[in-house]
Amino acid sequence: MSATEAQAPIWRHRTPKTRLAIWAGWLACVALFVWCWEMMTERTIWAFVYDAPVAANDLLGRAFPPKWGYIDSLLWPLWDTMNIATLGTLLGIVMAVPLAFLAASNTTPSRHILRPIALFLIVASRSINSLIWALLLVSILGPGILAGIIAIGLRSVGFIGKLLYEAIEETDVRQIEAVTATGASQAQILNYAIVPQVLPTFYGISVFRWDINIRESAILGLVGAGGIGLQLQASMSVLAWNQVSLILLVILGTVVVSEWVSAKVRHAII
Amino acid sequence: MLKIEGLGKTYKTGDKALSDVSFDIPKGEVLGLIGPSGAGKSTLIRCINRLVQPTTGKVLLNDLNITDLRTGELRRARRRIGMIFQEYALVERLTVMENVLSGRLGYVGFWRSFLRKYPAADIANAYRLLDRVGLMQHADKRADALSGGQRQRVGIARALAQDPELLLIDEPTASLDPKTSRQIMRLIVEICRERGLPAIINIHDVVLAQQFSDRIIGLQAGRVVFDGPPSELSEDALTLIYGAEDWTAMRKGADEDAAAEAEEQAEAAKMMSAL
Amino acid sequence: MSHMAYPTQWRRPPMMVKSRFWRIALTLGAIVYLLLAFSTIEVNYARVIEGLSRAQRFVAGFLQPDFTSRSRDIWIGIGESLTMTFTSTVVGVLISIPIGLGAARNIAPRLVYLVCRSIIAVSRSLQEIIIAIFFVALFGFGAFAGFLTLSFATIGFIGKLLAEEIEDIDEKQAEAIRATGASWVQLVNYGIQPQVMPRLIGLSLYRLDINFRESAVIGIVGAGGIGGTLNTALGRYEYDTAGAILLIIIAIVMVAEYSSGYLRRFLK
Numbered sequence: 001m002s003a004t005e006a007q008a009p010i011w012r013h014r015t016p017k018t019r020l021a022i023w024a025g026w027l028a029c030v031a032l033f034v035w036c037w038e039m040m041t042e043r044t045i046w047a048f049v050y051d052a053p054v055a056a057n058d059l060l061g062r063a064f065p066p067k068w069g070y071i072d073s074l075l076w077p078l079w080d081t082m083n084i085a086t087l088g089t090l091l092g093i094v095m096a097v098p099l100a101f102l103a104a105s106n107t108t109p110s111r112h113i114l115r116p117i118a119l120f121l122i123v124a125s126r127s128i129n130s131l132i133w134a135l136l137l138v139s140i141l142g143p144g145i146l147a148g149i150i151a152i153g154l155r156s157v158g159f160i161g162k163l164l165y166e167a168i169e170e171t172d173v174r175q176i177e178a179v180t181a182t183g184a185s186q187a188q189i190l191n192y193a194i195v196p197q198v199l200p201t202f203y204g205i206s207v208f209r210w211d212i213n214i215r216e217s218a219i220l221g222l223v224g225a226g227g228i229g230l231q232l233q234a235s236m237s238v239l240a241w242n243q244v245s246l247i248l249l250v251i252l253g254t255v256v257v258s259e260w261v262s263a264k265v266r267h268a269i270i
Numbered sequence: 271m272l273k274i275e276g277l278g279k280t281y282k283t284g285d286k287a288l289s290d291v292s293f294d295i296p297k298g299e300v301l302g303l304i305g306p307s308g309a310g311k312s313t314l315i316r317c318i319n320r321l322v323q324p325t326t327g328k329v330l331l332n333d334l335n336i337t338d339l340r341t342g343e344l345r346r347a348r349r350r351i352g353m354i355f356q357e358y359a360l361v362e363r364l365t366v367m368e369n370v371l372s373g374r375l376g377y378v379g380f381w382r383s384f385l386r387k388y389p390a391a392d393i394a395n396a397y398r399l400l401d402r403v404g405l406m407q408h409a410d411k412r413a414d415a416l417s418g419g420q421r422q423r424v425g426i427a428r429a430l431a432q433d434p435e436l437l438l439i440d441e442p443t444a445s446l447d448p449k450t451s452r453q454i455m456r457l458i459v460e461i462c463r464e465r466g467l468p469a470i471i472n473i474h475d476v477v478l479a480q481q482f483s484d485r486i487i488g489l490q491a492g493r494v495v496f497d498g499p500p501s502e503l504s505e506d507a508l509t510l511i512y513g514a515e516d517w518t519a520m521r522k523g524a525d526e527d528a529a530a531e532a533e534e535q536a537e538a539a540k541m542m543s544a545l
Numbered sequence: 546m547s548h549m550a551y552p553t554q555w556r557r558p559p560m561m562v563k564s565r566f567w568r569i570a571l572t573l574g575a576i577v578y579l580l581l582a583f584s585t586i587e588v589n590y591a592r593v594i595e596g597l598s599r600a601q602r603f604v605a606g607f608l609q610p611d612f613t614s615r616s617r618d619i620w621i622g623i624g625e626s627l628t629m630t631f632t633s634t635v636v637g638v639l640i641s642i643p644i645g646l647g648a649a650r651n652i653a654p655r656l657v658y659l660v661c662r663s664i665i666a667v668s669r670s671l672q673e674i675i676i677a678i679f680f681v682a683l684f685g686f687g688a689f690a691g692f693l694t695l696s697f698a699t700i701g702f703i704g705k706l707l708a709e710e711i712e713d714i715d716e717k718q719a720e721a722i723r724a725t726g727a728s729w730v731q732l733v734n735y736g737i738q739p740q741v742m743p744r745l746i747g748l749s750l751y752r753l754d755i756n757f758r759e760s761a762v763i764g765i766v767g768a769g770g771i772g773g774t775l776n777t778a779l780g781r782y783e784y785d786t787a788g789a790i791l792l793i794i795i796a797i798v799m800v801a802e803y804s805s806g807y808l809r810r811f812l813k
Contacts, residue, residue: 052683059682127794187380191383215672
C-alpha cells in the first residue's frame with residue numbers, strides 16, 4: 001500500500017519501539033482488510049459486477065430525460081413527507097426533553113436508577129436508523145404516515161436527547177448556585193437557571209434534527225411508511241427509471257430548501 | 271444575629287477547607303473576610319447558606335440552626351440570606367428585571383414565578399431597587415447586554431429583593447476595574463448602613479477590606495488567625511495571614527488606584543463648579 | 546420609602562419576534578399547519594388493534610430475544626455488515642485523501658478544486674439508501690453493492706471534512722516549507738500531512754462507526770448485511786429474532802462508539 005508508506009515520516013519523532021508498534025498496527029490493518037475482503041466477496045456473483053457498465057448505461061438511458069409530467073402525482077406525497085418530518089420531530093422533542101433532564105448528571109433525580117435507564121434509551125434510539133424503526137412500526141401498525149411519524153420520532157429522541165443532556169451538563173454552575181441561594185425550589189431552579197441557558201441550544205438542535213428528518217422521511221416510503229418514498233418504491237418495482245430520476249430530483253430540491261431554512265433559522269437564533 | 275460555632279468542612283477529596291471557625295456578627299456590622307486564595311473564604315460563606323454542606327459545627331441565624339434544616343426549611347432560611355457573587359452569576363439570558371425578581375423565588379409559588387406574575391408589591395420593590403442601584407432604564411434589557419459594573423449592581427438588587435437579614439458577598443470586585451470596584455464596594459456598604467444589614471464580604475483586596483469594613487477576619491488554611499478592627503491590621507498580622515507573600519506591593523498598587531480616583535473626583539468637582 | 550411611585554406591573558418583553566403582528570401571524574400559521582398536518586394522518590384502527598398484539602410480541606421478543614433459531618442467518622448478516630464496514634471505510638478513506646487534497650482551496654488548482662468539490666457534493670446529497678438502490682440494480686444483490694455504497698458515502702464525508710481541515714491549516718508552517726523550494730508533493734508531505742493526520746485518523750474512526758450503522762440499513766434494499774436479515778425476520782413476524790438482531794446492533798454500536806472515542810483520545 002503506497003499510502004501507508006507515505007504516512008510514515010510523521011512518526012519520526014517517536015521512539016523506535018512505538019514506531020515498530022505503529023508499523024505492526026498498519027500491517028494488522030492490511031491483513032484485516034484482506035481477510036474482510038475475502039469474507040465479504042465470498043458470496044458475490046462476479047458476473048453481475050463485470051456486467052455493471054452495460055447495466056449502468058442501460059439504466060441511465062432509461063432514466064433520462066426524467067418524466068416531468070409525473071410531478072403531479074408527487075405533490076401530495078411530498079406534503080406527507082413534510083408532515084412526517086415535522087410531526088415526527090415534534091414527537092421526538094416531546095419524548096426527548098424529559099429524558100434529557102433525567103439523563104443529565106446535574107438534573108437527574110436518581111443517579112443510580114433513572115439515569116442509566118434514560119442513557120440506555122437514548123443510545124438505543126440513536127443506534128437504530130429511522131428506516132429500521134419504520135420497518136418495525138409498519139409491521140406493527142400497518143403501512144401509512146403514522147408509522148413514519150413514530151419512526152422519525154423514535155429516532156429523533158436519541159439525537160435530541162443526547163445533545164440536550166450534554167448542553168444541560170455544560171450549564172454554568174454559578175448561575176444555578178445564585179438562583180439556589182435565593183431559596184428557590186427545584187422546579188424554580190430548573191425554570192430560572194437551567195432552561196434559559198439551554199434554550200438556544202435546544203432550538204438549534206430541534207431545527208437541525210428537523211432538517212435531517214426531511215431527508216430521512218423522504219425514503220421511509222421504501223418500507224411502506226408513507227411519503228414520497230412510496231412513489232419511489234412503486235416506480236422502482238415497475239422499473240420506471242424516468243420516474244425514479246424525477247423523484248430523486250424532487251427529493252434533492254426539498255433537501256436543499258430544508259437545509260437552507262434550517263441554516264437561516266439557526267443563524268437567527270444563535 | 272449570626273453566630274458561627276466550631277464550623278469545619280472537609281471535602282470528599284480529603285482537603286480540609288475549614289477547621290473550627292467561630293465568630294459572631296451583631297446587627298449592622300460589615301465584616302471583611304480576607305486571606306490568601308485557598309484559605310477557605312468561599313467555603314466559609316457558602317457554609318452559611320449551605321450551598322456547601324459543613325462537616326462539623328453550627329450556623330445560628332437569629333438562634334435558628336441552619337445546619338440542621340431539612341429541604342423546605344432550608345429554602346425558607348435561604349430566602350432571608352442575600353448573596354452577591356464573584357463575576358455576578360446573573361442568569362445571562364434573562365432580562366435584568368427577571369434577575370431581580372428571581373430574588374423573590376423563595377416567596378412565590380412555582381406557577382407564579384413560571385408565568386412571571388409576581389405580586390404588585392414585589393414588582394414595585396424591584397423597580398425601587400433598580401432605581402437605587404441606578405439601573406432604572408435597563409429593566410427590560412438582557413443581563414448579558416450590561417457592563418461588568420452594571421451586572422454587579424443587578425446582583426446587588428437581586429440579593430436585596432430577597433429582603434434579607436444578612437448579606438453574604440463573595441469577591442464582589444474580582445472581575446471589575448479598580449474604579450468600578452470602589453463604586454461597588456461603596457454602594458454595598460451604603461446599603462448595609464441604610465438598612466442596618468450585617469454583611470460578610472469575602473475579599474482578596476486588603477486595602478478595600480480595610481477601607482470599607484467595620485471588622486476584619488483573616489483566614490489562613492481554614493483557620494481564623496486574625497479578628498479585629500481594621501486599624502489593628504498591622505504588618506505582622508498581614509504576614510500571619512498571607513505568609514511570605516508580598517502584600518506590600520498589593521497595598522501600594524491599591525493606594526495608587528485610590529489616589530487616581532481621588533484625583534479624578536477632584537477634576538470632576540472642578541469642572542462642575544466651573545459650569 | 547421613596548416618594549416616587551414605581552410601576553406595579555411588569556411584562557417580559559418578547560425576545561425573538563419583536564413585532565406583535567408577526568408574533569400573532571406566526572402562532573396562527575403554526576396552529577393552522579398543525580391542524581392540517583394532523584388531519585392527514587389516517588389511522589386504520591382495526592389494523593392498529595390487530596397490531597397491538599404484535600407490538601406486545603415485539604416487546605416480549607425484545608426482552609426475551611432468540612439468538613439461536615436463526616443464528617446462521619444472523620452470523621452471516623453480522624459478518625457481512627462488519628466486513629463491509631471495514632473494507633468500505635478503508636477504501637473510502639484512501640480515495641477521499643486525494644479528493645480532499647483536491648478540494649482544498651489553498652493548495653489545489655481551480656479546475657481540480659471544482660471537480661473534487663462536485664464529487665463531494667454529489668456523494669453528500671444522495672442518501673446511502675438511494676445509492677444502495679442503484680448499486681444493487683447495477684451490481685446485483687449482496688455485500689459488494691453495500692461495500693460500494695458505503696465507500697461512496699465515505700468519500701463525501703471524509704473528503705469534505707479533510708478539505709476543510711487543510712484549508713484551516715497554519716499557513717506559516719506551509720509557507721516555511723514552500724520557502725525551501727519544496728515541490729507540491731513535498732509540501733503536502735511536510736507542510737500539511739503532519740497538521741491534518743491526527744484529525745484524519747479521528748474522522749476515519751468516526752466514519753467507521755457511521756458505516757456500521759448504515760450497513761444495518763442498506764440491507765433492507767438488498768445490499769447485504771444484517772439489515773437484510775432483520776428485514777426477513779420482521780417479514781416473517783419473528784419478533785424474537787428481530788429483537789435479538791436489534792440488541793446485537795445496539796451492542797456493536799455502543800462498543801464502536803466507546804472504543805472509537807477511546808482510540809481517538811489515545812491517538813491524540
